[in-house]
Amino acid sequence: MLLPDTGEVFTWGEGMWGKLGTGFDHNEHEPVLIPSLSDKEIVQVAAGYSHSGARTASGEIWMWGGGELGQLGLGNRQNAMLPRRVEWLIEHEIRVRSLSLGCAHTMIVSEHDEVYAWGEQKVRQRPSVDMCGASMPYAHAALCAVQWGKLGVATNTDLLIPTRVDLLYRVSVACCGYAHSIIVTNARMSPPSFEA
Amino acid sequence: MSSIFQVPESLEYREAPHLSCGVRVRLLMMMIESGRLYQWGGGELGQLGQGTVVNLDTPQLVKRLSQRVVSQVSLGRSHTVALTSTLRNELASKAFPDR
Numbered sequence: 269m270l271l272p273d274t275g276e277v278f279t280w281g282e283g284m285w286g287k288l289g290t291g292f293d294h295n296e297h298e299p300v301l302i303p304s305l306s307d308k309e310i311v312q313v314a315a316g317y318s319h320s321g322a323r324t325a326s327g328e329i330w331m332w333g334g335g336e337l338g339q340l341g342l343g344n345r346q347n348a349m350l351p352r353r354v355e356w357l358i359e360h361e362i363r364v365r366s367l368s369l370g371c372a373h374t375m376i377v378s379e380h381d382e383v384y385a386w387g388e389q390k391v392r393q394r395p396s397v398d399m400c401g402a403s404m405p406y407a408h409a410a411l412c413a414v415q416w417g418k419l420g421v422a423t424n425t426d427l428l429i430p431t432r433v434d435l436l437y438r439v440s441v442a443c444c445g446y447a448h449s450i451i452v453t454n455a456r457m458s459p460p461s462f463e464a
Numbered sequence: 465m466s467s468i469f470q471v472p473e474s475l476e477y478r479e480a481p482h483l484s485c486g487v488r489v490r491l492l493m494m495m496i497e498s499g500r501l502y503q504w505g506g507g508e509l510g511q512l513g514q515g516t517v518v519n520l521d522t523p524q525l526v527k528r529l530s531q532r533v534v535s536q537v538s539l540g541r542s543h544t545v546a547l548t549s550t551l552r553n554e555l556a557s558k559a560f561p562d563r
Binding site for chain 2: 275276277278279280281282283287288295296297298299310311312313314315316317318319320322369
């Protein structure tokens with residue numbers, strides 16, 4: 269019988285905002301186990317500037333750390349000292365296949381190749397979604413704005429819950445930087461729900 | 465011809481399948497080699513996992529995880545999140561009986 273690969277999650281370093289998920293905000297100089305994630309079948313971990321996250325084999329997202337700018341996706345602006353599940357994704361039956369954390373924003377790619385973003389928006393101008401690399405045969409790269417409007421969503425407030433980024437193509441990769449994001453779409457795959 | 469990247473001497477000829485870096489005052493680097501996690505760079509907040517707050521110029525094994533197989537790591541601002549694999553621990557104990 270093949271046993272499930274139940275990974276364990278360890279954190280260390282700066283503990284500000286509770287981003288080590290230990291229940292405390294002090295620094296840890298050696299790896300410490302996050303016991304509450306040990307039975308969750310974690311398959312991916314991610315660290316941002318102010319927050320941390322993990323993805324389970326079944327596509328759930330658990331987040332902890334700083335939440336002041338909505339970066340945990342829990343519907344509020346509170347820090348989470350222990351890992352908390354992003355219930356909005358469960359309620360909307362969105363299973364996640366990849367997770368990326370930036371400074372104070374978060375992006376996921378769903379099993380249906382769509383991107384959802386949440387967290388700090390800081391719009392001082394309209395978000396610009398530029399299509400570039402149109403001559404590339406395999407992948408169109410959609411660059412989601414720079415500095416301001418990094419969530420790729422037309423809003424001028426922080427997003428406290430996951431919000432879908434409207435794109436014409438299915439997404440292969442979504443990656444958060446410090447204050448920008450990059451989404452790589454695949455023009456060879458049929459659009460998610462786009463009638464020609 | 466010189467390269468802008470210098471391979472630390474202690475890592476030469478080793479397989480380095482996973483490499484990640486974060487930033488604070490000094491660059492924080494890590495890599496996984498055969499499930500073992502090595503870190504170096506800025507350590508002023510304990511982010512190198514060595515039990516101290518010193519900076520490291522060369523890669524050092526994160527000793528507290530040395531009996532585990534590290535399958536993935538991610539570096540944030542001065543903190544680290546790592547995933548270990550218990551299943552592969554069993555396989556690793558066969559592959560690396562000296563651990």
